[in-house]
Amino acid sequence: MRIGVITFPGSLDDVDAARAVRLAGAEPVSLWHGDHDLKDVDAVVLPGGFSYGDYLRAGAIAARSPLMQDVVAAAHGGLPVLGICNGFQVLCEAGLLPGALTRNSHLHFRNRDQGLLVERADTAWTTAFQQGQRIVVPVKNGEGRYVAADADLDRLEGEGRVVVRYVDGNPNGSSRDIAGVTSADGRVVGLMPHPEHAVEDLTGPSTDGLGFFTSVLTAMVAA
């Protein structure tokens, strides 16, 4: 199983994401934002960081990069795509996921271990969890406040598109405590917390994050 990890100018967590892919038992494949080459990978991870220095809007420039055109086309064909933090912002800017991420309501960068409630355990990236399971992974962002029009939020809730929700405190003022959402087909998932930082006891608050990366292996076997 080959899982691509895209590096944009300003990506920070691409190496950690590749490490998480390897620990999950897959082969990480480095992808470059400026290429038009997905290298026949079976899934793609968009890592955290500050692509293009968050110029214009977080994720806005990266979402228009050459490789993202291929990612959008492949995602519409069912390719599993995971966006973490800045990767989530890129997916929203690229139109693959609904809503937008804006400046934290308290204006502070928030960096802490965060409780999450898994509400969808049937997406390509969350089958390793149980619906209703509580997990802990780090969150670290300055522009992580998820927003969308009320009508759109109602529609997302009605369609069960909220994958993970903040518990034990909302770190950034996100609407309805939403930490991550999925596409209608459950193949594209974006979340602000960092599962790739919770894959080993030595360095993470838990190993809960590994489940995102092992889930997609199951999804690819089933597909």
Add this chain to the structure above:
Amino acid sequence: MHDRSADRRGVSALRRAGTLIGVSQVVVDVVLKPEISDPQGQAVLGALGRLGHTGVRSVRQGKHFVLEVDGKPDEAELRQIAETLLANPVIEDVELHLPARTTD
């Protein structure tokens, strides 16, 4: 000795005035939709209050883009640029300001 910085100042002065031959200046203002809260604007409002400017009731922070385009601006193309890249229509509104006339 030739003063290149004077040349650059001269060009930028011409550009500011919008009189560079064959070039039009288009301004795009991007503002958060009214229903999206603006914590940065609120922080500015708080600072104004501390400075004694108690008469300011609200501050909304936005972005101001100045585009120089060749020839006569194509309004449809500029609207597309404004609405698909300069602004995120999920959270922002755009105001497009085309020049009254283009210099040829």
